[in-house]
Amino acid sequence: MKRIAVLTSGGDAPGMNACIRAIVLTAHRNQIEVIGYRHGYNGLLKREYQPLHPGDVVNIIQRGGTILRSARCPEFVSTESAERAAQNLNDMHIDALLIIGGNGSFMGAEHLGRHWDGQIITLPGTIDNDITGTDGTIGYYTAIDTALEAIDKVRDTADAFERIFLIEVMGRHAGFIGLNAAIGSGAEQMLLPELVDDGNAIDLKQIMRHVKVTREKRGMCSYIIVITENLYPGGANALATKLTEEMNVDCKPVILGYIQRGGSPVSMDRILATKLGAYAVEAARDGKHLIMIGEQNHNVVEIPLEQTRSSKKPLDPYLVEIQQDFFDLVKNPV
Amino acid sequence: MKRIAVLTSGGDAPGMNACIRAIVLTAHRNQIEVIGYRHGYNGLLKREYQPLHPGDVVNIIQRGGTILRSARCPEFVSTESAERAAQNLNDMHIDALLIIGGNGSFMGAEHLGRHWDGQIITLPGTIDNDITGTDGTIGYYTAIDTALEAIDKVRDTADAFERIFLIEVMGRHAGFIGLNAAIGSGAEQMLLPELVDDGNAIDLKQIMRHVKVTREKRGMCSYIIVITENLYPGGANALATKLTEEMNVDCKPVILGYIQRGGSPVSMDRILATKLGAYAVEAARDGKHLIMIGEQNHNVVEIPLEQTRSSKKPLDPYLVEIQQDFFDLVKNPV
Amino acid sequence: MKRIAVLTSGGDAPGMNACIRAIVLTAHRNQIEVIGYRHGYNGLLKREYQPLHPGDVVNIIQRGGTILRSARCPEFVSTESAERAAQNLNDMHIDALLIIGGNGSFMGAEHLGRHWDGQIITLPGTIDNDITGTDGTIGYYTAIDTALEAIDKVRDTADAFERIFLIEVMGRHAGFIGLNAAIGSGAEQMLLPELVDDGNAIDLKQIMRHVKVTREKRGMCSYIIVITENLYPGGANALATKLTEEMNVDCKPVILGYIQRGGSPVSMDRILATKLGAYAVEAARDGKHLIMIGEQNHNVVEIPLEQTRSSKKPLDPYLVEIQQDFFDLVKNPV
Amino acid sequence: MKRIAVLTSGGDAPGMNACIRAIVLTAHRNQIEVIGYRHGYNGLLKREYQPLHPGDVVNIIQRGGTILRSARCPEFVSTESAERAAQNLNDMHIDALLIIGGNGSFMGAEHLGRHWDGQIITLPGTIDNDITGTDGTIGYYTAIDTALEAIDKVRDTADAFERIFLIEVMGRHAGFIGLNAAIGSGAEQMLLPELVDDGNAIDLKQIMRHVKVTREKRGMCSYIIVITENLYPGGANALATKLTEEMNVDCKPVILGYIQRGGSPVSMDRILATKLGAYAVEAARDGKHLIMIGEQNHNVVEIPLEQTRSSKKPLDPYLVEIQQDFFDLVKNPV
Structure with a gap:
């Protein structure tokens, strides 16, 4: 050669x-x-x-x-x-x-x-x-850490205002960044393509119920939702507007976008x-x-x-389970 | 007391x-x-x-x-x-x-x-x-550095793809973050409230001409525009779409948003x-x-x-001049 | 329970x-x-x-x-x-x-x-x-990244001065941080407990020969040695002094120490x-x-x-081989 | 021209x-x-x-x-x-x-x-x-932030162990980095060339008394001393050894050294x-x-x-006063 x-x-x-x-x-x-x-x-x-x-x-x-x-x-x-x-x-x-x-x-x-x-x-x-x-x-590993650093910063404001934030991360067809960013940031909810049934829309009512009950149980506090791109029509901006209207509380979107690609x-x-x-x-x-x-x-x-x-690579099922169980409304009674 | x-x-x-x-x-x-x-x-x-x-x-x-x-x-x-x-x-x-x-x-x-x-x-x-x-x-100082870190990351991708990026920073009525982020990141153009005539729209033609001529002179390369929020109807997303259509080159928006508020x-x-x-x-x-x-x-x-x-605090005029002169099409002949 | x-x-x-x-x-x-x-x-x-x-x-x-x-x-x-x-x-x-x-x-x-x-x-x-x-x-993973961030900074000065730096990382009995920090930083040489024969001292002559030949081949440039703590009597400070004396070129020590333990x-x-x-x-x-x-x-x-x-956990042999081969004097002729 | x-x-x-x-x-x-x-x-x-x-x-x-x-x-x-x-x-x-x-x-x-x-x-x-x-x-400004980031990390360990740390920063003849790093990190004590009388040695007894009384008043907790290089014979290593012996509590040195020079x-x-x-x-x-x-x-x-x-640039006297007053044993009675 x-x-x-x-x-x-x-x-x-x-x-x-x-x-x-x-x-x-x-x-x-x-x-x-x-x-x-x-x-x-x-x-x-x-x-x-x-x-x-x-x-x-x-x-x-x-x-x-x-x-x-x-x-x-x-x-x-x-x-x-x-x-x-x-x-x-x-x-x-x-x-x-x-x-x-x-x-x-x-x-x-x-x-x-x-x-x-x-x-x-x-x-x-x-x-x-x-x-x-x-x-x-x-x-992949850098993208997770970049997302985490950004979410850590947003958490500061979310806490200061006891506010809901919707963080859109990359991952058009795969929730790897989303899952790890959610686990790593202690996000209260995550919306990933693997977890949304094919052909089904995101269940807005369920999201809102989770926000409401979680905040009631814990006392008012910050609440972060990690969502992957392209999962909701109009993206995190549209979903944040929708949630703000429906719930009558401020819900702010943050689109991490291209900053996830770069960096050392x-x-x-x-x-x-x-x-x-x-x-x-x-x-x-x-x-x-x-x-x-x-x-x-x-x-x-x-x-x-x-x-x-030849096949779709699956998310780590134990990580998915942990993240969901931590904030499961039934498994976590007051 | x-x-x-x-x-x-x-x-x-x-x-x-x-x-x-x-x-x-x-x-x-x-x-x-x-x-x-x-x-x-x-x-x-x-x-x-x-x-x-x-x-x-x-x-x-x-x-x-x-x-x-x-x-x-x-x-x-x-x-x-x-x-x-x-x-x-x-x-x-x-x-x-x-x-x-x-x-x-x-x-x-x-x-x-x-x-x-x-x-x-x-x-x-x-x-x-x-x-x-x-x-x-x-x-204020942390917000500038947070914006800069993000733009540095975007520059990596912008360079790799020789692409145009439009970075929206905070500053509804004041261009302080925008000016310093533009200078500090070596952005090719900045759009700040202080530099847009009252009542006038942003001059799309001038922006496009600057992109075109600068890239021709330098050879194709990355090009970053820093813009403050609320300066263009629909924000950086709308402006990026507009520029992409009009110029027939990919122009991507990045909204820094709430990550500028947080962090140590x-x-x-x-x-x-x-x-x-x-x-x-x-x-x-x-x-x-x-x-x-x-x-x-x-x-x-x-x-x-x-x-x-009682009065509006002005931007540092020398910084404004430097940033504009570096990329002035007339002052920088080939 | x-x-x-x-x-x-x-x-x-x-x-x-x-x-x-x-x-x-x-x-x-x-x-x-x-x-x-x-x-x-x-x-x-x-x-x-x-x-x-x-x-x-x-x-x-x-x-x-x-x-x-x-x-x-x-x-x-x-x-x-x-x-x-x-x-x-x-x-x-x-x-x-x-x-x-x-x-x-x-x-x-x-x-x-x-x-x-x-x-x-x-x-x-x-x-x-x-x-x-x-x-x-x-x-463990944070410690590696903390070490890397520090070595990246030292590399700036090492390059500016075309100087030799000796970076001491933690790992009294194990070279995991050292190996990964060396690979990740592109260090020219690494000294780890696993690679030093029991009872043998570090081979100063071999170190110096490697520095000398590598710099001659490449032209004068920066040269970074990663060493774990406690591997040389007196630590990186003593070794740097010794190398400076023997080689008649400036060799500076940096002890990362406790900053490797902390951080988010x-x-x-x-x-x-x-x-x-x-x-x-x-x-x-x-x-x-x-x-x-x-x-x-x-x-x-x-x-x-x-x-x-029950047994000592080994370093990844392929990583050790890569790091050594990249800078092997015999395998890399001019 | x-x-x-x-x-x-x-x-x-x-x-x-x-x-x-x-x-x-x-x-x-x-x-x-x-x-x-x-x-x-x-x-x-x-x-x-x-x-x-x-x-x-x-x-x-x-x-x-x-x-x-x-x-x-x-x-x-x-x-x-x-x-x-x-x-x-x-x-x-x-x-x-x-x-x-x-x-x-x-x-x-x-x-x-x-x-x-x-x-x-x-x-x-x-x-x-x-x-x-x-x-x-x-x-200068980057060096301060680099020092601060490192001290923030050391503070994590210092808190976890309720331990004394001695952080050596650059500044052979000037305490600018030291003063700002001390203020910015909330250090309990700072030792700068400007504050040590000419010809006088550092007053070990006074340092130890401050550590002892401060920790008694507050309850045992971490304690950080920022010291500039070359201020104590043998540097922070020697001073830490001395303090450890004299006070019979663990005092660890961290020499920031060359990582302060580099970085973006x-x-x-x-x-x-x-x-x-x-x-x-x-x-x-x-x-x-x-x-x-x-x-x-x-x-x-x-x-x-x-x-x-023509003259020596002075430290900001108000900053020096603030830093000293915060931890003044007389001005801060229990």
Whole structure:
């Protein structure tokens, strides 16, 4: 093996730089050259790349974002684009392509795999943690801590005013950030996609009853609801307005939004990214193909790429139970 | 002087607890008793209070929010409510009342002053810094740093995607947080109430032209606009949608909202709160009345209460000029 | 089961409060009363305790330290002290005692178990992570992130001056913090107890050769060594002086010390503490005895107490290998 | 004016990069070229420099350290070195040299001024704030907040163990960081160079009496002493050992050390750095010479360089008084 390429694709996630660094350093000690494509699959199509030497990854382990830039690339579904990418990779004599990204990026990887003979290895980089086959994803742990820090701040005001706050966190299809942010912040209620029956709307009456009874039992105090994005039409803003009207108490929304994506990665993400990045190069060197490098039970594992979306990764049921039991109106009599 | 009372009113601000602590410790060494009314003026009306001894303020200097709780009190404009408050204060043998809050709270203080014989002293506690007569207000410095931390994180994603972000910060009528957050984050543009002509709408065309030309000159890169709340109909969400449509590039909104109010106060707020709190007790002891304790040029000052809203406090003109010049399209030719 | 007691013992660790909260909330929903002994085993001997209701644990999940205080209790090895503790527990009608602490506290638990008929359940609370039978310990994850934040700051100066820094982290007998801090910070070298042969001194010549060659290869740049406490006679201060003398370049020591123990717990510690605390009450309710509640591969487990020190918990060998390979002088030729 | 140069010298300070950025952007809009000398005065002697364009200072406003590197340069006292520097500056057609640093760097500036005809303008960049003529210095505000964050963490453990901690902060000759860290953390005692009589040793008996009486009055609780470096022979380590022996209670030292220098600058430092940097270029453009650009009462000022060390800048006497009064044993009877 002489030369590999790496790209970051999809939403950026803290730790992507730590992963790039590990790839470059591991390749270096295996005498493998590395080039980085810029702007995700777009760079692959436009031959936009840069060489990556150990000197290029000094002091990036602690940086959010990605030095290779990222982008969506909607056109990367056509046969023509995959063939062009394959041609470009061959022209550059790339033996293996390493792709750091989420589910969308992995579909791109499989698409490319149908048109290119080289090895393709993916690494899970997304704050959403919605990738099957790995316990965590690069960026996920930082996103939880960022959400927690923000909710801790909101709790100050919530307490000062004995007020209801509705905190919207990221996680369109998965409640991983939401569950952990709710547990970690001691939130009184959480609304996650996994807990809302398919086709059913959020049960406003039940939410309001919980707020009312909990505050009566405890005495008036702050009350925080964690909700994932896209779960209620109009988002947390609309739901807060609705609750304020219906309950006749002030309910304020806070949309954490893009601040959850950025920031210096926490240790968990730096270390996970480093492990996966180092292993990915070793797997490439050993001829592996169409796999994702993930982590299960603290061990690095290789997962066939098509299995990463074969099933939905479940939330930790014990965590869900704890969070619900703590504030269960029946189980917690006065 | 035997006994004073303190209350926190209006929006909570980081450093209010540090101020309460300084009041209690200073009163203690002057052999003055302190009681704290809870929930702002509401506690004054409902006789809801607690004694405050030095032991009650241990380990609160670093806490956000306010241990005395806060609240709005819309009814505190009637003669009846002021008379009831006066009666309650007299029944408790309060010699002086210290009020930590913003402009609304100060109006309540003046209202009470027309119906009560005791001394009234106010302390500026608001993240907005929109109080004349003091260079800074308790909570203002923390709010700037909280905004900056969030914008730093957004910049990571903005860079990774070379994207436009619109960050909405607090400051309904004043651009202090907005100006400092823009300068401190290296934002490419800022939209503040002081810089938008009265009656004029925000000039969308000018904004778009600036984005376009700046990105052309520099090469495509991230671009951050800081905007204060309530400046555009529908807020940053509506403006981002508008810009996305008009410019045909992705423009994402981030509403910092209530996370700007909370958090452990930064040193500037802890120290300002401590200075003002200590001085307020000394001023009370010395018989002062209807004044605000503020800070000008690093010295503690006493300001007649009615002067605190006699004029609008201006932004630092040199800071405004710097921020505008850095990104002035004419002054910065290619 | 009617009543349980909890105490925190040994060095405090971020997350202990989150654990106390989970214990109280879980006991409440099982209609079990909770009392908390203060100052570790000392409170057990002196009958110093407080009732713990759900209202007492509001807003403590994010606090460092422990609301029950902690202390060392050297006298808790005598038969007399264990018998006194047993008597006090019986007088209070305690069915089960939950002990949050480290190895020393666990020995106290076993000692008490030989003299008391009630159930004893321990929870691993220590920043050192040196407890067998659980993948992580409460406080460990925060300590790593605290160390990383500090090293990130030192790296700024190290880079500015192209200087060598020696960072001393906690971990008297175990290199868990050291290894993760080294990986996470991109440190150029790490000195851990597990990697130094028994009876052998640290090999100064090898350290200096690594510094010299690495800097020559890369060009002059910053160089960070992470070392655990007590590994070199006189600590990092003495080693820095020695290296400065021998190498004739400035080598500065930084002792992180007690700042690693405190601070608001990161999400990992809040969640681990919550899981273990909730489970411990369920285990007590179910009659379990002389076990530690730990976590293995993301599942809560029960471990016989005597097994928690039956063997030494190893470092992750792949992480050790990565860290060493990145800076291996032979494997990384110019 | 066609071309200016900038260098950073002496200990690095957070905000130096923000200052470099402001210099480059302001020069650009005035059509002035900028080059940066690397490694302080050493780069001036060795002709080690780099051009600085607006594109080079993107995304550095939030970075600690200095992109120009820094270094001590002991040889820069000789006539020969100043003449060589002057020659190098002339060869490069530099009209003005901007120097960001502390007192030592300013002496170098004056020395150079005696041998070079170009304009010399200095900017105060040091965490110690020990420069006369400016209210604050670049880096000072971040250092205070960094110290505070660390002390807040130590307070957690101090409370948990009701223990005495001795925190050593930077400030060899000036107690600015110490005073503000003590006030901001609610420290029970502070030991600063300004408060220790010349030639007198620290009064150990008085310290111990204060600890003893304060803890008796309040009940046993944590007790924090802030001390500046070099104030006690052997530093905080030696003093802690001494106090532990003499008082027979555990007293633990924490040396904050180099973590105070690094980290992302807080808003105050970013804004101060930006103001001073922008103004310095305008002053250069206007022909100013041998001045320091400082800030007094929120306004940018020009100070003749020789006045910056004409007298010692005093601590804020009111802050000193408050801190001492809060814990005065006589003024605070039980």
